[in-house]
Amino acid sequence: MATRKLRVNRSAITHKVRYAVRNPERIVPYVKRTARDSWLRVKYPNHVDYYRAVMASDAARSPEAAVGSRSHERWLALGRMQFDYLREHGLAPHHRMLEIGCGNLRAGWRFIELLEPGHYYGMDISPDILIAAKKTVAERGLQDKLPYLTVTHDLTFDFLPDNHFDVVHAHSVFSHSPITVIDECLAHVGRVLAPGGFFDFTFDRTEGPEHHVLREDFYYRTETLVRLAARHGLEATFMADWEKRPHGQSKIRVTVPKS
Numbered sequence: 382m383a384t385r386k387l388r389v390n391r392s393a394i395t396h397k398v399r400y401a402v403r404n405p406e407r408i409v410p411y412v413k414r415t416a417r418d419s420w421l422r423v424k425y426p427n428h429v430d431y432y433r434a435v436m437a438s439d440a441a442r443s444p445e446a447a448v449g450s451r452s453h454e455r456w457l458a459l460g461r462m463q464f465d466y467l468r469e470h471g472l473a474p475h476h477r478m479l480e481i482g483c484g485n486l487r488a489g490w491r492f493i494e495l496l497e498p499g500h501y502y503g504m505d506i507s508p509d510i511l512i513a514a515k516k517t518v519a520e521r522g523l524q525d526k527l528p529y530l531t532v533t534h535d536l537t538f539d540f541l542p543d544n545h546f547d548v549v550h551a552h553s554v555f556s557h558s559p560i561t562v563i564d565e566c567l568a569h570v571g572r573v574l575a576p577g578g579f580f581d582f583t584f585d586r587t588e589g590p591e592h593h594v595l596r597e598d599f600y601y602r603t604e605t606l607v608r609l610a611a612r613h614g615l616e617a618t619f620m621a622d623w624e625k626r627p628h629g630q631s632k633i634r635v636t637v638p639k640s
């Protein structure tokens with residue numbers, strides 16, 4: 382990613398004005414989104430409740446757009462990118478996988494198709510997007526793979542067994558999460574990882590000040606997330622090979638160090 386982009390503070394008024402001048406057609410949608418989000422933040426002070434309401438509103442219009450894809454082609458391409466990456470990194474049919482923030486299975490349906498029955502576990506805070514996820518399972522004819530799809534309010538994984546998942550995956554989830562949510566996830570994910578397993582997550586990277594836009598998009602410095610993982614006894618590695626893909630976010634891999 383260009384260094385100039387990595388230093389942009391999207392919450393700064395100067396950035397907003399410059400962006401509006403360059404993209405006048407985006408002003409009205411942005412004002413509408415700001416009004417909706419401001420109202421939802423008053424109604425739901427807790428972040429997860431707020432973001433669930435954002436997803437309900439977005440998914441009612443289009444589940445594919447709600448997970449960030451402007452067209453069906455992009456939805457397919459973004460799912461394929463995640464799938465190909467994990468396949469190149471060794472994902473195999475016998476693995477057990479947990480997808481955090483699985484959305485409407487943009488990548489999930491490909492994982493379900495590959496993995497043995499019952500080996501895919503998807504969780505999301507949004508019941509609306511999980512209804513769309515079940516539709517994706519039906520449309521792809523994946524009923525026999527018996528994927529688990531469950532709604533969650535937190536990332537403690539307290540209902541899941543120890544040492545179970547070879548791969549835990551969260552794509553474009555921490556880019557929508559305050560640090561408290563990421564902290565909770567990192568505090569607990571080590572327990573559910575199988576020996577030798579890993580947890581990959583993407584994040585919106587900044588090399589300038591950390592910031593957020595409408596409490597929908599959060600920008601973090603790599604070292605903040607690496608330090609947070611270390612505080613929970615985890616090793617975090619910046620995945621440089623992911624940077625070669627045409628995707629705006631960066632990726633970190635977390636593992637439990639061998640004792």
Ligand SMILES: C[S@@+](CC[C@H](N)C(=O)[O-])C[C@H]1O[C@@H](n2cnc3c(N)ncnc32)[C@H](O)[C@@H]1O
Nearest residue numbers: 436448449482483484487505506507552553554
């Ligand atoms: C941009 S979408 C990406 C969905 C999917 N990972 C993909 O790549 O298609 C983000 C998803 O994460 C979910 N999400 C946001 N915060 C979450 C959290 N704290 N725990 C679980 N899911 C969350 C949202 O409801 C949404 O479905």
